[in-house]
Amino acid sequence: MKALSILIGIAAGIGLALVIFKYSNRNHKMETQYDERQKDVRGKGYRYAYYAMMIYEAILLILSIGEVALPVESYVLHFTGMLVGAMVLATYCIWHDAYWGLNNNRKRYGLIFLALGILNAIPVIGSLARGGMLENGKLATPAINLGVLIMLVVTGAELLIKAQLEKRGAEE
């Protein structure tokens, strides 16, 4: 029953995200459009993200075989692997000018990032107020929110730095 409610929650979240993204693109298309160079760069980004996730999972496997017990719930560990992959992809694309698509409205995406940041900060602050992020001696659900929050902050900082560099270096 718990798994079903989580699945329904994820499905609802994805559905909502798709609607938000549709109205965040200038031409109201769900899909972000990239030019040929950007598609090429993103292909490489996905490759590096795949390598990063494989390495991360291999490390988890070795720890598991070695019976090293981490004070972290297993779902948090695997979710962290997804975040690692997403971070590698985002970072590679940002620094190779392939993060923003041709039809993205950056201001609207900025607002989505901000809203996501606030939504993820609430459970983190709540758990810290209750005395910590550990549940039964292990890092649990709030750690996922913290991970997403860190990812958003790092990605946002990279985008801001890149935008500043772009302003300075824009060739005309």
Next chain:
Amino acid sequence: MKNLRLKAARAAKDLSQEQLAALCNVSRQTISAIEKGDYNPTINLCIAICKALGKTLDELFWEG
């Protein structure tokens, strides 16, 4: 190798990289990368750029 002919043709038309990019439906950075020689465009993009600038493929991209 830098594509100075493309840069010159764009300047002759008084177009910014941003404007040429919009005409070709690509990002400004892609036009910049082509001019710097950091990216080899496909034939489709070469044709789109040529049409936007009123030039031939030979004039902009052929290294004779």
